[in-house]
Amino acid sequence: xxxxxxxxxxxxxxxxxxxxxxxxxxxxxxxxxxxxxxxxxxxxxxxxxxxxxxxxxxxxxxxxxxxxxxxxxxxxxxxxxxxxxxxxxxxxxxxxxxxxxxxxxxxxxxxxxxxxxxxxxxxxxxxxxxxxxxxxxxxxxxxxxxxxxxxxxxxxxxxxxxxxxxxxxxxxxxxx
Ligand code: ATP
Ligand code: MG
Numbered sequence: 001x002x003x004x005x006x007x008x009x010x011x012x013x014x015x016x017x018x019x020x021x022x023x024x025x026x027x028x029x030x031x032x033x034x035x036x037x038x039x040x041x042x043x044x045x046x047x048x049x050x051x052x053x054x055x056x057x058x059x060x061x062x063x064x065x066x067x068x069x070x071x072x073x074x075x076x077x078x079x080x081x082x083x084x085x086x087x088x089x090x091x092x093x094x095x096x097x098x099x100x101x102x103x104x105x106x107x108x109x110x111x112x113x114x115x116x117x118x119x120x121x122x123x124x125x126x127x128x129x130x131x132x133x134x135x136x137x138x139x140x141x142x143x144x145x146x147x148x149x150x151x152x153x154x155x156x157x158x159x160x161x162x163x164x165x166x167x168x169x170x171x172x173x174x175x176x
Contacts, residue, residue, distance in 0.1 A: 004055045007158040010065070010107060012045040012075070012150050013169055014127075019043050021146045022077070022091055026129035029080050029089060029141070035133030042167050045075070045125050047100075047153055048107045050116055057114055064110030065155065065173050072175040073099040075125060078145040082136025089133045091143070092126035099175070100125060103153060151175055 014022065023040040030037055050061060077091050101123065108118040154172040158165055 005052050006058065007160075008050040008053045008058065008061070008170075009156055009158065010047040010050070010061075011154055011156045011167075012047060012125075012148075013152075013154045013156070013172070014043055014148060018146060018148045022127055022129065025080070025143055025146065026089070026091060029137075030130055034135065035087070035089065035130040037130050038128055039164075042165070043127050043129070044156065044167065045127055047104055048111060048116075049119070050111070057116070060114035061111060061116070062155065062171065064107065064114060065153070067110065068103065068106050068153075068173060070103045070106065070175050071099045072149065072151040073097040075100065075148045075150050076145050077127065077148060078143060080129075080137070080141045080143050081126075082133065082138075084136070087131065087133050087136075088128045089130040089136050090126040090128050091146070092124065096123065096125050100150070103175070 019040050022043055026037070050057075053061065075093055075097060076095065078094050080089065080091055082089050104123045112118055152172040152174050155170045157168045157170055159168055160166075
């Protein structure tokens with residue numbers, strides 16, 4: 001890793017209202033002692049994980065982001081689930097909007113040309129609300145929907161501090 005390397009990802013970043021609603025919703029699913037809640041300031045939906053990125057690759061990624069021309073969409077977060085292997089509790093969407101899939105698709109294509117590895121698994125839009133959850137619900141639970149109007153996507157830096165990881169929004173691009 002050179003000195004200029006940053007740990008980066010593209011994400012959907014909630015406003016305060018969506019963040020507060022997700023916080024309230026997730027609090028009801030967290031039992032005391034079960035895992036580490038994510039601080040609401042860190043709530044996000046990852047669109048594409050770039051990982052350790054040097055200056056040249058970051059410039060390439062920003063150039064790709066600038067060429068994306070997709071519509072704004074409404075993301076309806078309406079279920080809570082648990083993934084055993086990464087041990088995370090999440091709030092997600094039963095239905096992934098076509099425009100979000102198109103955004104992910106455009107980024108996969110463009111960023112591959114920059115040398116980033118696209119995600120091979122199906123895209124699952126989710127907000128991780130707790131980590132290191134050893135035991136979680138086996139079944140998906142429907143929850144009161146949080147309706148999130150998504151009008152931009154952002155480049156975010158993951159910064160590791162003594163207090164834990166913190167995400168810093170570097171730059172956003174508008175969706176039409
Ligand atoms: P930490 O790794 O320090 O426990 P974190 O996982 O929240 O914290 P990052 O690893 O920097 O922080 O990840 C930033 C975002 O990218 C998170 O939403 C994470 O789930 C996602 N992410 C991390 N690694 C990958 C990966 N290999 N593929 C897809 N998404 C990833
Ligand atoms: Mg991680």
